[in-house]
Amino acid sequence: MEDKDVRVRYAPSPTGIPHVGNIRTALFNWLFARHNGGSLIVRIEDTDQARTQEGAIQAILESLRWLDIDWDEGPEVGGDFGPYLQSERLDIYDRYARKLLESGAAYHCYCSAERLKAARDEQSRLKQMPVYNGRCRDVSEDEAKASGDTDIPVVRFRVPTGRTITFNDRIREKVSFDSDILGDFVLIKTDKFPTYHMANVVDDHLMKISHVLRAEEWLSSTPRHLLLYEALGMIPPQYGHLPIILGPDRSKLSKRHGAAALLDYRGLGFVPDAMVNYLALMGWSLDDHTELFARNELVEHFALERVGKTGAIFDITKLSWMNGVYLRDMPAGRFVEDALPILESKLPPAVPRPLDRAYAERVLPLLQERIKTLEELPEIAAFFFADEISHDPAALIPKKMDRDATISALNAAATNLDPLESWDPDSLEALLRPLAPDLGIKTGQLFGALRVAVTGRTAAPPLFDTMSVLGRERCMKRIQDAVNLLTYPTDAG
RNA sequence: GCCCCUAUCGUCUAGCGGCCUAGGACACCGCCCUUUCAAGGCGGAGAUCACGGGUUCGAAUCCCGUUGGGGGCACCA
Numbered sequence: 248m249e250d251k252d253v254r255v256r257y258a259p260s261p262t263g264i265p266h267v268g269n270i271r272t273a274l275f276n277w278l279f280a281r282h283n284g285g286s287l288i289v290r291i292e293d294t295d296q297a298r299t300q301e302g303a304i305q306a307i308l309e310s311l312r313w314l315d316i317d318w319d320e321g322p323e324v325g326g327d328f329g330p331y332l333q334s335e336r337l338d339i340y341d342r343y344a345r346k347l348l349e350s351g352a353a354y355h356c357y358c359s360a361e362r363l364k365a366a367r368d369e370q371s372r373l374k375q376m377p378v379y380n381g382r383c384r385d386v387s388e389d390e391a392k393a394s395g396d397t398d399i400p401v402v403r404f405r406v407p408t409g410r411t412i413t414f415n416d417r418i419r420e421k422v423s424f425d426s427d428i429l430g431d432f433v434l435i436k437t438d439k440f441p442t443y444h445m446a447n448v449v450d451d452h453l454m455k456i457s458h459v460l461r462a463e464e465w466l467s468s469t470p471r472h473l474l475l476y477e478a479l480g481m482i483p484p485q486y487g488h489l490p491i492i493l494g495p496d497r498s499k500l501s502k503r504h505g506a507a508a509l510l511d512y513r514g515l516g517f518v519p520d521a522m523v524n525y526l527a528l529m530g531w532s533l534d535d536h537t538e539l540f541a542r543n544e545l546v547e548h549f550a551l552e553r554v555g556k557t558g559a560i561f562d563i564t565k566l567s568w569m570n571g572v573y574l575r576d577m578p579a580g581r582f583v584e585d586a587l588p589i590l591e592s593k594l595p596p597a598v599p600r601p602l603d604r605a606y607a608e609r610v611l612p613l614l615q616e617r618i619k620t621l622e623e624l625p626e627i628a629a630f631f632f633a634d635e636i637s638h639d640p641a642a643l644i645p646k647k648m649d650r651d652a653t654i655s656a657l658n659a660a661a662t663n664l665d666p667l668e669s670w671d672p673d674s675l676e677a678l679l680r681p682l683a684p685d686l687g688i689k690t691g692q693l694f695g696a697l698r699v700a701v702t703g704r705t706a707a708p709p710l711f712d713t714m715s716v717l718g719r720e721r722c723m724k725r726i727q728d729a730v731n732l733l734t735y736p737t738d739a740g
Numbered sequence: 741g742c743c744c745c746u747a748u749c750g751u752c753u754a755g756c757g758g759c760c761u762a763g764g765a766c767a768c769c770g771c772c773c774u775u776u777c778a779a780g781g782c783g784g785a786g787a788u789c790a791c792g793g794g795u796u797c798g799a800a801u802c803c804c805g806u807u808g809g810g811g812g813c814a815c816c817a
Contacts (some may be wrong), residue, residue, distance in 0.1 A: 260817050297763095304784055362813060367814080376741035377813060401815055418747065428743055428813075436815040443817045467744050467812040488745080496752090497809065528752065528765095535754035536764045554752080558810060562751050565766040575779075617778045627777095680775090695773035706777035 254457045257311075257318070258447070260292040261303035264508040265310045267561060268462065268492035268500050271526045276460050276548040277316045277490055278527065288454055289321030290449070293438045310509045314526075315542075320454075326612050328454040333446045336449055336639025340441040343449050343479065344402045344434055348429045352478035353434055355393020356383040356403045378430025379403070380495045402435040404444075404475065412470040417458070417487035417551045418733035424470040433470055444468065448475045451484055460487045460551075463558075464499075487551055490530045490614065491558045500561055509658050514623030517566065518585065521573040525566045529559045582615050583608055586624055592634075593625035598632045605630075609716045613708035627707075631717065636703035640736060643699045645692040653696050654733050660697055670719045672711035678713075702730035 259265060267272075280287040289311070293299045308322060313402040320326025326357060330336055347353035355469050356379075367377040383391040386404060392400070410426035413692075441449070451459060466488045476483040495505035500509055506515060512522055520542065527545050531554050540548070574582065580673040591602055611632045618624060629638050644653045660682060667678055683693040699724050707713055714722050 258817095276778070288793080292817065298816065302745055307787075315741090323758095356813095356815095363814080371741075379814095403815095416745095422744070424744070430813075433815050439816090459741050462811090463745070465817090468817095470744095490746090493810080499811080525752095531753095532753055534764090538752085557746055559753090560751060562766070565752065565817060569768055614778095648815090676775095683775095689775090691775050698776060704777090708777075710775060 248285045250279075251460070252457060253279050253280055254288060254455050255285065255460055256288040256290050256451070256456050258290045258292050258450075258456065258461075259307050260298070260443075261300060261307060262295070262298045263300055263303055264306045264510060266500060266507045266511075267509050267526070270314065270316075270509045270582070271311050271492055271529055272460065272462055272489060273311060273316055274314065274523065274526050274556070275531070275549075278545055279320075279458065279460060279551065281546040282549045282578045286572065287317075288326065288328070288456070289318040290450060290454070291322060291578065292443065293332060294443065294446050295542060296438060296440060300497075304573055306510065312410075313510065313513055314523050327426070333441070333450065336446070336450070339453070340435065340445055340449055341439070343357040344445070345432065345442075347404070347478055348477070350407065350734055353402050353404050354383060354390060355400035356392060356431075356433075357391050357397055357400050358382055359395075359397040362396055375426060376430070378428070384431055396625040397437075399437045400546075401433045401437055403431045404429050404434050404471070404478070406471075406474060410474075412473050414469065414473060414483075416466070417460075417557060418471075419466070419487055419488055420491075420553050422466065422468070422469070422541060426442045426470065426474065429474075444471050444475065448472050448479070448481075452479070452481045454475070456484045456656070458487060460489060465487045469534065488740075492529055493558045493560045495560060497560065499559070502551040504561075509683045510672050512566075514622075516589065516620030517539070517570050518573050518577075518621070520564070521570040524573070525569050529561065530555050533565070567619040574618060574621070577615070579608075579612050579615070583611050586611050586621060588620050589624055590628060593622075593698045594629060594632055594635075597634070600630075602632065603638065606716075613712055613716065617708065623701075630702045630704065630707075636725060638699065638703055638732050640732055642705055643696060643729055643733060646687075646697055648688065648696075650733055652688070654730055656688060656693055656696055657700060657726055657733075658728050660687055660693065661723060661730070664723065665737075666720075667719075670715055672715045673711075675711040695727075697726070712732060 254275045257276050259269060259273075266371065277287050281286070291304055291307075304322065318324065320328060321331045344353065348355070363379070366380055370377045370380075383403070384397065386394070406426055406429045408427055411423055412426060413423035416422050432444060433442050435441055451685060468488055473483055492500045494500045496504075506512060509522075523545070525542055527540065527549070531549065533540075533548050533553065534665065577585070587602070587604070587607060591600065591609065595600070610628060614624060614628055617627065644650055648656075660679065663678055663682060669675060679691060679693065680698070683690040686693065695705075698707055698710050698713075699705060701710075701714055701717060
């Protein structure tokens, strides 16, 4: 299917930090826009004065920026169809509400919130559909006002009865609803702000939106929107309802599932390209085997036809794997840029700052292919930067060796190492590899003891590279410390 | 309660009537490589295609029903 003159929008409400699912919707809109050479509009739906949160808009834009999702119209960039904050468009909605009032497609309702709440409770008690019971629907304005219990009316849409609304969803194909279950919904609230339904329809029309790609939770309000377009004499956009992202328990992903805000993942050491790649695969796929996509490949291949219908559980394990792939494929220079700030802030306070950049540039390549997230870095890099490391005597002694044998092996290594002229990996290996058979032990045993002596860990990057980067002084001191520890064990140890 | 959507390995998914004794990936388990850890290579286990009826020479693929899951039913979006 050809899609021409594509104008899509990402229309979040600034009620908090955007979640993964929310940004996935933004990503799909972006991919669709870029694939078709269209535009992405960002529109802030701040029509709920009570729930609007300070800083939320910044968090939204920051999330988009982190993933490098750029928008053609909206906050900060402007555009020909602004303003892009709904709270600045109140007069526009008012104008359309009047139109509907005049044509009889809408009416004033003088029922108070309390009364409606009571009615709803009663309805659900009787196991009925909790919709507006239409008290003000079929009486004159004066009668409604007279029998009402509030002076400030809301504007309600008069939903036609006995209609079947059918539409062709781009993802779900044919969907239909019976208008009788809809209930007359509110268009303009008592505070003069529009509801989502009203603002959404008016703005999508005015902003010439061609496709509405939104989460599945909106599917059942689509008939309302279609009816509104009809009453306004406007042509509706095409709709596509995206599958929802779920938590491990299969309910909509939310805070109680742990990291749910997109930006949480930045803090957890994920890189944006991996995040974009993974998110694209939440509900979309190209074929039966490709899953690593560069951004431009995503744009090139993205198609609504290949978006799935079922909710997808967000699997951080697979995301981690993918992040590891991106980290390993990253040019060393980029990796250093990404890694340095984390090291700078998360290494123990005892490590002097700022870090020695040249030294870090030698350390980081040894670590790059050993982590899945940047957050793992400080922990495995610590021994490179710390002056003092602690040894676990038990770990120091290799399998099938005893304490004395370990001490002599370490001493022998130190003695041989001492006169070594150049402290590079090849020289170190040339010297140490033959030493094991001389001592009557296996290379694995010698190297193992040295590794723990020099790094304090049983798992570390390749020994000779590690020793070379650490430098002669640190290595010799740590070997000596290990020998001392084994020779004079402390009671506490 | 009502409405809508949906249903393939634990998870993400391929499959759009015969290429399927169901393919890939993550995770898991072995083996190889190897000084450890990673990475990589090879192999394994893992889905009676939710269930029951149809349609058809033939169904994971089409239709109906059941069940499960999700979403919605506000002066929230």
